[in-house]
Amino acid sequence: MSEPAVATAGVWKYFGDYPALRDVSFALDRGECLALLGRNGAGKTTLLRILAGLSGASKGDVKIYDGDVRASATRARIGWLGHAIGLYDELSARENLQAFGALYDVSKATIGEWLERVNLAHVADSPVREYSRGMRQRLAVARAFLHGPDLLLFDEPFTSLDDKAIALLQSLLTGARANGVTIILSTHQIREAMELASRVALIDRGKLAHFGPRTEEMLGDPGYIYRTFGTAA
Amino acid sequence: MRSKIVLALGLVGVPLLLRNLYVILFNLPDEMEQGPVYRIFYYHLPAFFAATLCYTTAMVCSILYLVKKNARYDAIAMACTEVGLAFAAVNLITGMFWGRISWGIWWAWDPRLTWALICWLVYFGYLMLRKAIDDPTERAKNASVLSIFAYVSVAITWKAIEWWRTQHPGPVLSIRTGEQRIDPAMEQMLYVNTLALATLAAIFVITRLRQEEVQREIDALRRYAHAL
Amino acid sequence: MRTLRHAAAIAWKDLRSELRTKESLNSSLSFSVVVLLLLAMAFDTGSEIVTDYGGGILWLAFAFSSTLIVNRSFAREMPNDCIDVLVASPASGASLFLGKAVAAFALQSGIQLICLPIFGVFYNVTWWRNPWQLLGVLLLGGWAMACIGTVFSALTVNLRLRELMLPMLMYPMLVPALLASMTLTNYLLMPGAMPPDFAQWLRLLIGFDIIFTTLALALVETILVR
């Protein structure tokens, strides 16, 4: 258990000549929860996409559980939830989970369990198109947790959720942490993230401006991190 | 440094082109069956070689880009493709003039011609694809993949005269056929003019490459100006 | 093995969602029937011409309808960013491509099987002269279209003017396969023994399928990981 869950060394990402990430290096131990903060366009999503293997780093090295990100075995351990829900509107909840579950070798029983857990079992066979926003989001959360990942990568999970879904997600995340799952979530909503986080990172114009443990000051005062570690602008 | 290379290439290439034109028109005899019109051949075939050379370089650079992710390789691939299209156009249209006399028609749907035209369309599509993508990294990546796919049609064009019986003349160069099918003086001129056109192609490619760099500088400056 | 299982899961999912909405299926089927109808009006269907050009007419209709199907192939993943979830999953790029190509291929083949009798009626052609060979040509040519179409669908999915760019890039690249399929189909529609260059065209078609499938499997991961 000595090697870190996530380790990046000197990661750069260019879009053309524009560096979206500059020399990002950090290591996150297993079972930690990292809150990734930063303004819009600072590079949070870019970093998360690189960690999830959706995008390649232009320079530098990324290791997830000491494995290559694009290795199939590594990706089987990652749960991803992006800005959008990542579900097919024309398929039912069960079919959606079955389609994704097949890629992770998830059993039918597990799918049924998750449908119960996110409280969608009664509508599991009607198409996602007919769901309310909250139901779609709960299903998206179930999809990300479905295969019991060891690393959760959530991009702005709280922004698009309603209260019920936030409560559900928080309880799931707390449960996952108790089971030793490593979590990285990017967010502007500092309060929700701070309650979960054990580490805090601030990205400022592509650079890692701060990486450290969550302190008491951060809990009460949302602006504290930006004022202390961010640039004046 | 680079402009010196262009200058040197120009000093070799342009006089060579003019000398070749003189020799082609006044020193070399008419071909027995075809008459004067066969001289088009001295541009038709070398242009094909120059274009193939460009396409091949583009394919190699596209692979290098995908391996090394260095934007310069992508720029070389783009420059080569564009110049290759110009030379392929020379190849196609000179061929049409020759065909009008020798076959009596402007265009024969013969495998070699068909494939040369397909190559042109495929690589034109490559340039169109580049225009349609804004993000430079995405553009470079997708264009490189397309360039590799496109090269299959170049390979087919190359082989088309062997695979199908066509009206198009078969290979004539002794290095390919292993025997002397045409007059040595004529064959020598084909090589020399290929060299001249290839030099010209190199000048074009280097110029186009420099323009691409200036374009990148402009884009960077524009972003900087907006950020101010 | 895992690749094939993942590919099957993706193909199954694609087919199921397509059969539910029938978006591309309906438009593609009606389009190919309309093409067959229009070309029937352009040619005198009673004459010898049809036996000479039957394969060409048939494959034109197939080629047109095929773009409508592959156009949806990756476009289907774009709403809700499903593509991100698929790329982040353990399924490799190759299995993703294979699954999508197989789904497109199955849909296409369905349309081809419906079009064939319609073609027979409109053009007064006996198309069942060599049914098994014809089926082989349909499969080989159909796979060429599905394979190239799926790759190019991935290449162009983020573009403005996607619907326009896809056929523009796809058709020139497909010409060898289309030409071979048209010629082979013509030969199979004719009565009598096969012409001597039948085997040559067949080799071209098979070679095309092999080369482009290999290239696609090797390169699709690079296309998908941005």
Next chain:
Amino acid sequence: MDERNITFMFYGLAVAWGILAVYAVLLGLREQDLKKQLETLKKMVEEKK
């Protein structure tokens, strides 16, 4: 050989040179355009500073 044979030879050669010349001119025009753009941008950046 007839008249058209030699005329078409000239046409063919003219087309070969013509296409290459047109491409060279297009390259030159683009060069000028890029230079102009670069200068205007540089001036703009200077002023904004």
